[in-house]
Amino acid sequence: MQTLTIIKPDAVAGGKAGKVLAHLEAAGFVVRAARMTRLSRAQAEAFYEVHKGRPFFDSLCTFMTSGPCIPMVLERADAVAHLRKAIGATDPAQAEPGTIRKLFAESKERNAIHASDSEDNAKREIGFFFAESELKGNWA
Numbered sequence: 001m002q003t004l005t006i007i008k009p010d011a012v013a014g015g016k017a018g019k020v021l022a023h024l025e026a027a028g029f030v031v032r033a034a035r036m037t038r039l040s041r042a043q044a045e046a047f048y049e050v051h052k053g054r055p056f057f058d059s060l061c062t063f064m065t066s067g068p069c070i071p072m073v074l075e076r077a078d079a080v081a082h083l084r085k086a087i088g089a090t091d092p093a094q095a096e097p098g099t100i101r102k103l104f105a106e107s108k109e110r111n112a113i114h115a116s117d118s119e120d121n122a123k124r125e126i127g128f129f130f131a132e133s134e135l136k137g138n139w140a
């Protein structure tokens, strides 16, 4: 099963991308596709459209366009649930010890990593960043 993650601009700018990736690999995920990109405002607003109208939406989109991020397609058994567990709660103060957000996030907004929260959203979010042809790779 596949899911989507994004190493967010705070983690990339803070030189933590490699550590976050190492943590994901240690948790049994295989990287199936990856790219470094800087989101446009329109892309950030579209990606997070489900949060439109929330008080943090504008700030979230400003943060997500503030620098490069690294969207990746990750694969393992039960990928969506395992990734949610590995990243921890949205607010690092509430995240379990050993989770990526506990280890690397700065705040509820600058929280190092995004993960799809359901299989349906994983499909949508993977399609947002990657073409079908990029997901098969030479090693599938």
Ligand code: CMP
Pocket (backbone or CB within 6 Å): 051, 056, 060, 090, 108, 109, 110, 111, 113, 114, 115
């Ligand atoms: P993410 O898992 O990418 O999904 C939505 C993002 O909005 C979340 O991580 C945070 O970066 C941000 N977010 C969610 N809730 C809040 C909040 N209460 N205040 C600020 N940012 C938030």
